Amino acid sequence: MSLVANQIVCITGSSRGIGRACAIEFAKHGAHGLILHYYGDAETEADVQSLRGQLESSTLRIITVSGDIGDPATSTKIVDAGISAFGRIDVLVANAGICPFAEFLTMPHAIWEKTRQVNLDGSFYVVQAVANQMKTQIPQGGSIIGISSISALVGGELQCHYTPTKAGILSLMQSCAVALGKYGIRANAVLPGTIATDLNKEDLSDLTKREYMIKRTALKRLGAPDDIAGPVVFLASDLAKYVTGASLLVDGGLFVNLQ
Known part of the structure; x- marks a missing residue:
């Protein structure tokens, strides 16, 4: 089933982890074009080019854009490249993120x-x-998905710098839903639970902690990046055409498992 047939999708932080899984899932569901942002060092360059080689085809064109997402010029560069290549952007997955665990x-x-x-x-x-680009695409509008985290809802001893940013992304999506609805733009947040990625690879190398997190999760396993990609594609698609300002917790039952 082609949930996003002919759509132009922009994904930040796409070289690995959740961003990479989202690119693969959008390709699977019929996206016409992918704008893949990555940081730009040698490692992410190699990763994103391997992804491009894996996915690009006669029906799917891919462009790559490098840069520090914390620099506003990078976002301008992403949009300019996307419009030059495709003329529009239908979906944004704001995924790029870091979590250098540290004592408060x-x-x-x-x-x-x-x-x-x-x-x-x-x-x-x-x-x-x-x-701002989607605004010009009326009546088409667009869909924006911010990758927040279960950490927007709960605390973490080594995440006093990280959890506020993820709560901020959740709040940003809620306010953008209100601000952008009149332009036909939907904004939603996805809140992953414990997903095994490079972001927490070192933290989860502690086998005691890893087993604890697995036990805490109702489904008795850690999440994988593709567990997040499916819900992201859903929110981008017309199956979610009346969904905006929502927060979708994708955590295998971690949040509800108090005991």
Whole structure:
């Protein structure tokens, strides 16, 4: 079933993890064009080009755009490249994020600044830039999905810098739903639970902690990136055409499992 047939989809932080899984899922469901943003170092460059080689076909064109998402110029660059290649952007997945685990009392302010710049500032910049383009696409509008986190709802000892940014993304999507609805633009948040990605690879290498997180999850397994990609494609599609301002918790039952 082609849920996003002929759609032009922009994904930030697409070289690995959830962003990469989303690109694969959008390709599977009929996207016509992908705008894949990545950070731009040698490792993410190699990853995004391998993804491009894997997915690009006669029916799917892919462009790649590098840059620090915490710099507003990167969002302008993303939109300009997308419009030059495709003439429009139908879907934005604001996914790029970092989580350098750190103790609160000794956390250097530079870690707080960088985490906020990438996660929250970067989301704001790209959502604003893409929404301004989508506004011109009336009556077509568009769909914006912000990748928040279960951490928007609960705390974490080593995440005092991270959880506020994810709560901010949730709030951003709620307010954007109100601000952009008149332009036919929907804005929703997806809140992943514990997903095994490079973001938390080191943290989950502690086998005791890993087993604890698995036990806490009702489905008794950690999430995988493609567990998030399906709900993202749903929110982008016409199956969710009356869904805006929503927050979709995709956590395998972690949040509700108190005992």
